[in-house]
Amino acid sequence: MEGTSESDLILARVRALIAESVRQPASAIPLDARVDGSELGIDSLGLIKLMVRIEETFDITMPDLAAPGAAPFGSVREVAALVAREVAARQAGGAQ
Numbered sequence: 001m002e003g004t005s006e007s008d009l010i011l012a013r014v015r016a017l018i019a020e021s022v023r024q025p026a027s028a029i030p031l032d033a034r035v036d037g038s039e040l041g042i043d044s045l046g047l048i049k050l051m052v053r054i055e056e057t058f059d060i061t062m063p064d065l066a067a068p069g070a071a072p073f074g075s076v077r078e079v080a081a082l083v084a085r086e087v088a089a090r091q092a093g094g095a096q
Contacts, residue, residue, distance in 0.1 A: 010058070010087065011080040017057060018042075018076060021050045029076060036073035047073065054079075060086040 011031070019026040022040050033039045036047060051062050060083065073079060 006087075007080070007084045010084045011077065013057065014054065014080040014083055015076055017050065017053050018079075021046055021053070031077045032075045034073070034075055035079055054083060058083055058087055060090055062086065 012026070015029050015031070016026045018035060018040065019029050021042060022029070029040065035042060035050070042050065054060075055062055062082070074082075
């Protein structure tokens, strides 16, 4: 995909993982839909499973967003941005 940025690729993959979780086509997942609410129908166990899939797919460790008092998971777009930051941090750490 020439001309596609890494963040666009991450967004597409995160969207696909969410779509798999809710058994919908990726095109049916709005980018601004909240992942941690009822908008997509992901319950707390589903959210944990999704976090694990994201961590395995991108070889990262997500912040514990499910912990009491933690920031909400956010929209599909926000989750992808978080993943992109974690991927960049991992790559920067490996480059030392």
